[in-house]
Amino acid sequence: MxxxxxxxxxxxxxxxxxxxxxxxxxxxxxxxxxxxxxxxxxxxxxxxxxxxxxxxxxxxxxxxxxxxxxxxxxxxxxxxxxxxxxxxxxxxxxxxxxxxxxxxxxxxxxxxxxxxxxxxxxxxxxxxxxxxxxxxxxxxxxxxxxxxxxxxPAAQLSLLGCGITTGHGAIVNVARVRPGESVAVVGLGHLGLWCVQAARVAGAGRIIGVDPVPGRRATAAALGATDVVDPAVHDPVEQVRCLSEGRGADVVVEAAGPELAVQQAVAMSRRAGTVVLTGVQWTEGRISLPQNALAIHGRRILSCQNGQSVMSRDLRRCTDLLESGEYDxxxxxxxxxxxxxxxxxxxxxxxxxxxxxxxxxxxxxxxx
Ligand SMILES: [Zn+2]
Ligand SMILES: [Zn+2]
CATH class of the missing domain: 3.90.180.10 (Medium-chain alcohol dehydrogenases, catalytic domain)
Structure with a gap:
């Protein structure tokens, strides 16, 4: 072969x-x-x-x-x-x-x-x-x-084994986004864009997409982001806080990988908010974070591999959402x-x- x-x-x-x-x-x-x-x-x-x-x-x-x-x-x-x-x-x-x-x-x-x-x-x-x-x-x-x-089409269905189930699971299984919650997504590659769509379907209120690439921000807006933020122009943490009554987002999903993106994801979540970490820049990478933000501010910092998907349950759900057009x-x-x-x-x-x-x-x- x-x-x-x-x-x-x-x-x-x-x-x-x-x-x-x-x-x-x-x-x-x-x-x-x-x-x-x-x-x-x-x-x-x-x-x-x-x-x-x-x-x-x-x-x-x-x-x-x-x-x-x-x-x-x-x-x-x-x-x-x-x-x-x-x-x-x-x-x-x-x-x-x-x-x-x-x-x-x-x-x-x-x-x-x-x-x-x-x-x-x-x-x-x-x-x-x-x-x-x-x-x-x-x-x-x-x-x-x-x-x-x-x-x-086969190209679309092929995304079920990684991006779709991971993005869906990050929002539904890990963050458990509730209607009306604000969700920020750091990194609008394929995974981030599946998170944006899943947040929309889950009924999130504000959905804030963060990415330096203009085309990716435009795609996020078309797929359900209510606001998009360019981290290259102005501090993204401040921008997200401005969009969430100064507190920070209820839920932040990190889907980029670099240490800076992880630090920003934690900083742009509100106290007692939820942070979902999906990105890995390399397997030996290290992240340094402010202890106060971790221990005192009551955040839930959650690890997310494959969206904690149970494929025997989630594959059918994701396929249905693709079929109905809710996931595009x-x-x-x-x-x-x-x-x-x-x-x-x-x-x-x-x-x-x-x-x-x-x-x-x-x-x-x-x-x-
Ligand atoms: Zn993959
Ligand atoms: Zn096993």
Whole structure:
């Protein structure tokens, strides 16, 4: 099968012909239909996420089940079904799945990235996050695969396995936004824009989008932000406070990653407000915060991986919201790429030109 392979950090990812290994009983083979490029993959490419080359990046995808390692155990899908290969599995067996927190599933955090193939020199090739979506075929753990019932365009549905469920979950599962609350979203990349839409659907009053990129602010306004703030022009903390009666927002979601954005997110929340942290600039990053704001002011500072989604519950809800038009993926899918143009998708994401660039054509034009 053809796959874009990260062979050295920060270098172009050539498309190679790989020798796929046989499936284990707990795995399924999925033919990739659409694979979004995400900031997680950008970090992986820049050696900021503990990947080991050679590796196939791409941590979520939409595809069609081609083969199952063994009959049974596939949780409601079979050969020929349209599925999401999610960025976060739900094994239903580990401690975290047992307490209703599959966002911390042991399968994701406690198992090594699987070797899925060998390259032309015989070297083992791993799949990032157990997915490896920038490839014609995906070898996935069956507990990471969910059936999707929708005829919306593939590029839009491919966002269900990461951005949509994470943004939805940040607002609904983690912050638990109530009608009328003010919500500020720091960082209006794809994740921030899903948070804006989820806040609107949750009935938030004021929704304040914060981002230095003008096009992103415009998209946020079109998707439901009542106010947008340019942090490059004037202190965003002061601007958000001005928009929330001088107190600060009831809920702030940080969806950018840099330390400054996290510090600003905490500072622009009101006392006893809620701050949801979703961004990571790199896995070894450190944040310094004022102790008073943390200990005395009664804030809820909440960690958010995959929106604390329970995919068996939230995937259907998010699909319904897409189907009804309440969640709109059209402005977020800003480009579609062939697999051979994966490097263009990578640079467009890194330079903030794409919101979600999606690889939707895996046919061969050349093999390097
Ligand atoms: Zn992602
Ligand atoms: Zn688990």
């Amino acid at each position: 053809r796959a874009a392979v990260l062979e050295a950090f920060g270098a172009p990812m050539p498309v190679r012909e790989l020798d796929l290994r046989d499936l284990f009983a707990h795995e399924v083979l999925v033919r990739t239909v659409a694979a979004p490029f995400c900031s997680t993959d950008w970090l992986g490419w820049r050696a900021m996420r503990g990947r080991t080359p050679p590796v196939v990046l791409g941590h979520t995808a939409l595809g069609v089940v081609e083969r199952c390692g063994s009959p049974g155990g596939t949780r409601g899908y079979g050969v020929g079904d349209l599925v999401v290969v999610a960025g976060t599995p739900q094994c239903d067996e580990c401690f975290y799945c047992g307490i209703g927190r599959p966002d911390q599933c042991a399968l994701l955090f406690e198992s090594p990235e699987p070797v899925i193939a060998a390259d032309h020199t015989g070297r083992p090739v791993r799949a990032a996050g157990g997915v490896g979506a920038y490839a014609e075929l995906i070898v996935a753990d069956r507990r990471q695969v969910w059936r999707v019932d929708s005829s919306l 993926a059209r402005p977020i899918v800003t480009a579609e790429y062939t697999l051979d143009r994966i490097d263009e998708a990578l640079y467009a994401a890194g330079e903030f030109r794409d919101l979600s660039g999606v690889v939707t054509d895996f046919r061969s034009t050349s093999v390097r």
